[in-house]
Amino acid sequence: MSFSINEYYTKISEGDVLLAYRGSINSELINEVLEAVESKLEAKNEDAKIRKKLYNVLVESLQNLYHHIEETHDGIEEDLDPKFGILVIEREDEGEYRVTTGNFVASVKTKFLKEKIDKINSLSKDELKDMYKFILNHQKISAKGGGGLGLVDIARKTGKKMEYHFYPYNEKYVFFDLQILI
Amino acid sequence: MESLIIEGTTKTPNVDFDSEKGKLEIRGRSIPENSIEFYKPLVDWLEDYAHTPKSKTEVNVHLEYFNTSSSKCILDVFKKLESIHKNKYDIQINWYYEEDDEDMLEAGEDYESIIRVPFKMIEIVD
Numbered sequence: 001m002s003f004s005i006n007e008y009y010t011k012i013s014e015g016d017v018l019l020a021y022r023g024s025i026n027s028e029l030i031n032e033v034l035e036a037v038e039s040k041l042e043a044k045n046e047d048a049k050i051r052k053k054l055y056n057v058l059v060e061s062l063q064n065l066y067h068h069i070e071e072t073h074d075g076i077e078e079d080l081d082p083k084f085g086i087l088v089i090e091r092e093d094e095g096e097y098r099v100t101t102g103n104f105v106a107s108v109k110t111k112f113l114k115e116k117i118d119k120i121n122s123l124s125k126d127e128l129k130d131m132y133k134f135i136l137n138h139q140k141i142s143a144k145g146g147g148g149l150g151l152v153d154i155a156r157k158t159g160k161k162m163e164y165h166f167y168p169y170n171e172k173y174v175f176f177d178l179q180i181l182i
Numbered sequence: 183m184e185s186l187i188i189e190g191t192t193k194t195p196n197v198d199f200d201s202e203k204g205k206l207e208i209r210g211r212s213i214p215e216n217s218i219e220f221y222k223p224l225v226d227w228l229e230d231y232a233h234t235p236k237s238k239t240e241v242n243v244h245l246e247y248f249n250t251s252s253s254k255c256i257l258d259v260f261k262k263l264e265s266i267h268k269n270k271y272d273i274q275i276n277w278y279y280e281e282d283d284e285d286m287l288e289a290g291e292d293y294e295s296i297i298r299v300p301f302k303m304i305e306i307v308d
Binding site: 055060066 | 251
């Protein structure tokens with residue numbers, strides 16, 4: 001059975017959703033999401049620490065999408081924007097937030113991504129700090145602007161393991177989702 | 183030389199680099215998608231300032247949020263300050279963080295461990 005964006009989106013936005021979006025991930029959208037989430041959290045009187053962590057995670061995960069999204073979707077049947085991505089923020093039972101981002105990734109890149117996340121997930125707090133400082137001090141910012149620090153920063157700020165899935169889509173693409181608990 | 187003043191936006195901080203007073207301030211949020219573009223004028227200004235710096239320069243960094251793409255540019259700014267400090271000029275970086283914001287304190291400490299310039303961590307209590 002093949003993967004369907006509609007079914008996936010319906011399924012992951014079933015919970016206590018603070019915000020759910022599917023469509024183009026552009027600079028304006030990032031502004032709108034950040035603004036909306038900030039005012040929602042303020043209205044809820046959410047704890048300042050959680051608010052800041054969630055905000056930081058959103059900035060990094062949305063900008064990761066923004067910088068890395070594949071702009072061509074060869075053979076993807078659904079009528080999708082070239083910068084298509086998914087973002088869902090939900091509240092879990094224990095007052096935690098779950099941020100899910102989803103996007104199409106070229107199949108050839110899955111190995112690299114998987115190894116990168118597994119590596120980050122395997123590190124202790126101090127090892128993450130060292131890795132962050134090493135990349136900060138030794139690697140140039142890529143043309144895409146990211147610089148490879150986003151996921152490390154997310155792992156440091158949340159102190160939790162990231163979850164991810166690769167859903168086979170077609171010969172060229174998989175649908176990649178990344179779930180972050182705050 | 184002229185001061186550098188940049189008005190802040192929702193994604194970029196206020197910048198006030200006062201060459202006369204030797205007082206440099208970055209304040210607000212720094213979360214642009216393209217941080218190199220934003221920080222280039224700051225780094226360029228510091229390059230000029232390095233020719234005739236004040237005997238003492240005070241740097242106040244007062245950020246509420248910054249993204250990882252800004253973090254490298256902020257390091258570039260600090261590296262310019264470090265080279266001024268190496269030429270025997272007095273530089274003090276004051277890193278402000280909001281009460282209980284351990285992540286921001288830790289970020290300041292990361293820089294402090296990389297850059298050889300005196301840092302002061304200042305907690306802002308409401």
